[in-house]
Amino acid sequence: xxxxxxxxxxxxxxxxxxxxxxxxxxxxxxxxxxxxxxxxxxxxxxxxxxxxxxxxxxxxxxxxxxxxxxxxxxxxxxxxxxxxxxxxxxxxxxxxxxxxxxxxxxxxxxxxxxxxxxxxxxxxxxxxxxxxxxxxxxxxxxxxxxxxxxxxxxxxxxxxxxxxxxxxxxxxxxxxxxxxxxxxxxxxxxxxxxxxxxxxxxxxxxxxxxxxxxxxxxxxxxxxxxxxxxxxxxxxxxxxxxxxxxxxxxxxxxxxxxxxxxxxxxxxxxx
Amino acid sequence: xxxxxxxxxxxxxxxxxxxxxxxxxxxxxxxxxxxxxxxxxxxxxxxxxxxxxxxxxxxxxxxxxxxxxxxxxxxxxxxxxxxxxxxxxxxxxxxxxxxxxxxxxxxxxxxxxxxxxxxxxxxxxxxxxxxxxxxxxxxxxxxxxxxxxxxxxxxxxxxxxxxxxxxxxxxxxxxxxxxxxxxxxxxxxxxxxxxxxxxxxxxxxxxxxxxxxxxxxxxxxxxxxxxxxxxxxxxxxxxxxxxxxxxxxxxxxxxxxxxxxxxxxxxxxxxxxxxxxxxxxxxxxxxxxxxxxxxxxxxxxxxxxxxxxxxxxxxxxxxxxxxxxxxxxxxxxxxxxxxx
Numbered sequence: 001x002x003x004x005x006x007x008x009x010x011x012x013x014x015x016x017x018x019x020x021x022x023x024x025x026x027x028x029x030x031x032x033x034x035x036x037x038x039x040x041x042x043x044x045x046x047x048x049x050x051x052x053x054x055x056x057x058x059x060x061x062x063x064x065x066x067x068x069x070x071x072x073x074x075x076x077x078x079x080x081x082x083x084x085x086x087x088x089x090x091x092x093x094x095x096x097x098x099x100x101x102x103x104x105x106x107x108x109x110x111x112x113x114x115x116x117x118x119x120x121x122x123x124x125x126x127x128x129x130x131x132x133x134x135x136x137x138x139x140x141x142x143x144x145x146x147x148x149x150x151x152x153x154x155x156x157x158x159x160x161x162x163x164x165x166x167x168x169x170x171x172x173x174x175x176x177x178x179x180x181x182x183x184x185x186x187x188x189x190x191x192x193x194x195x196x197x198x199x200x201x202x203x204x205x206x207x208x209x210x211x212x213x214x215x216x217x218x219x220x221x222x223x224x225x226x227x228x229x230x231x232x233x234x235x236x237x238x239x240x241x242x243x244x245x246x247x248x249x250x251x252x253x254x255x256x257x258x259x260x261x262x263x264x265x266x267x268x269x270x271x
Numbered sequence: 272x273x274x275x276x277x278x279x280x281x282x283x284x285x286x287x288x289x290x291x292x293x294x295x296x297x298x299x300x301x302x303x304x305x306x307x308x309x310x311x312x313x314x315x316x317x318x319x320x321x322x323x324x325x326x327x328x329x330x331x332x333x334x335x336x337x338x339x340x341x342x343x344x345x346x347x348x349x350x351x352x353x354x355x356x357x358x359x360x361x362x363x364x365x366x367x368x369x370x371x372x373x374x375x376x377x378x379x380x381x382x383x384x385x386x387x388x389x390x391x392x393x394x395x396x397x398x399x400x401x402x403x404x405x406x407x408x409x410x411x412x413x414x415x416x417x418x419x420x421x422x423x424x425x426x427x428x429x430x431x432x433x434x435x436x437x438x439x440x441x442x443x444x445x446x447x448x449x450x451x452x453x454x455x456x457x458x459x460x461x462x463x464x465x466x467x468x469x470x471x472x473x474x475x476x477x478x479x480x481x482x483x484x485x486x487x488x489x490x491x492x493x494x495x496x497x498x499x500x501x502x503x504x505x506x507x508x509x510x511x512x513x514x515x516x517x518x519x520x521x522x523x524x525x526x527x528x529x530x531x532x533x534x535x536x537x538x539x540x541x542x543x544x545x546x547x548x549x550x551x552x553x554x555x556x557x558x559x560x561x562x563x564x565x566x567x568x569x570x571x572x573x574x575x576x577x578x579x580x581x582x583x584x585x586x587x588x589x590x591x592x593x594x595x596x597x598x599x600x601x602x603x604x605x606x607x608x609x610x611x
Contacts, residue, residue: 073504073505076504077503082502
């Protein structure tokens with residue numbers, strides 16, 4: 001199967017500062033891919049190249065075999081959408097906010113949204129479960145609801161590649177599961193390819209089809225969760241002692257942290 | 272849903288147009304010589320008598336100038352508050368008034384205006400305004416290219432301070448007569464005798480309104496913040512530059528023709544967001560028209576409160592605007608939060 005997103009020796013980064021070095025991986029269409037790794041390992045830098053915030057060189061990233069560095073920012077916004085960790089709660093209603101996702105599709109002198117725009121907004125607000133909130137002000141929503149609205153806005157862009165930058169990091173477990181289930185359904189039903197930065201290794205393991213583990217701007221390991229999330233890899237990348245087991249239901253790896261207290265006790269008992 | 276929103280916009284515009292018409296009629300009829308509405312129509316037909324001369328030569332130009340300056344200042348405030356995403360920004364935060372006033376002060380102190388005539392003050396004021404705008408602009412260019420919004424704001428505020436200090440310095444070393452001239456100019460007045468300048472002010476105000484509508488979608492996207500607007504395919508650095516230039520030009524013209532008329536550009540954009548929300552498709556035209564109405568009313572007050580003398584228009588806008596603002600804030604604080 002052809003790779004839908006192909007990152008090929010990517011070396012982009014900030015001017016005179018942090019750079020990715022030779023990041024390469026490929027994922028095929030409809031794959032839910034997680035990017036994991038410690039802070040400062042280049043996860044967000046990788047996404048910023050895909051959204052166009054950072055300039056990428058020629059032939060470093062291909063989307064559907066098209067060199068992304070040659071795609072205009074407007075065309076890019078029609079194929080790639082991003083959901084960030086926080087949104088600034090501006091004073092608009094949920095519906096107004098969601099329909100702003102149609103901005104890349106506006107013609108030059110088109111001042112008003114089309115019926116199609118409104119139908120799409122309705123469809124994705126229903127899919128993300130925020131349709132009943134559509135007349136509410138964004139700033140009156142909870143963090144979890146705001147994140148769902150954010151996803152609805154990204155979907156209204158009709159992307160084929162959806163990027164998420166720690167979408168669940170400040171949410172409770174019910175919202176975490178709700179959002180990740182939703183994203184999983186998007187890959188399954190709409191065939192959207194998803195690239196998600198996530199810190200929680202257990203959630204990454206449970207939901208993602210494919211993982212890219214990064215360290216110091218390089219890809220440390222990539223593959224299925226079973227291949228990537230073993231204690232050797234994790235200890236090397238995070239400098240932290242962990243134990244991995246298998247989730248009895250999903251058979252995916254689960255990571256347990258080991259505290260210092262337990263570690264010293266265990267080594268005493270061994271002696 | 273969408274239709275109800277567009278209907279609300281139409282209704283709002285209708286109300287605003289009626290108010291504008293009322294303000295214009297009031298402004299034309301009130302004064303030393305009362306001219307009723309039916310008289311206005313009759314006079315415009317017959318074109319005779321001293322009443323006609325007062326109407327056409329004094330009140331009409333003044334009303335037109337109030338319309339243009341009020342519209343331009345509040346449009347500029349709406350644009351700048353949108354780009355900076357900061358509700359405390361107004362046209363004069365950019366140092367424009369400071370630069371203009373400093374230019375005028377130099378012109379008066381050096382006696383240049385005595386040689387060049389009355390036209391010298393607006394010309395020098397505009398030059399001063401443009402000069403500060405260039406300073407602010409070039410000092411805010413980032414090394415990587417693109418403009419730093421924060422630096423622009425701070426540079427503008429700092430240049431304002433420097434210009435006003437320099438002006439104080441000029442005033443402290445000059446004669447009382449000149450000081451009076453400077454202060455009179457700074458306080459602002461809509462009695463502009465030069466018809467050409469009024470025409471320029473009107474044309475520039477309308478040009479600013481029309482050209483800002485070319486960027487209305489970009490402005491709407493910028494409500495999300497610069498990065499998120501980029502994610503929607505918007506070229507934010509071009510948008511910010513163009514909006515900055517438009518706002519500076521229309522403010523510069525207004526300041527140089529009518530002096531420093533504060534508060535219109537701060538209060539009216541807030542009022543508009545409070546009434547119709549933050550969507551720029553309605554708030555650009557809305558703030559323009561409401562700003563015009565506001566300034567025409569303020570001018571009527573300035574002319575009539577201590578008649579036959581005249582109050583500086585800046586005094587009226589400051590007091591009326593401030594009181595209106597406080598009332599709006601205390602009546603519904605949460606809704607007046609504006610952009611954030």
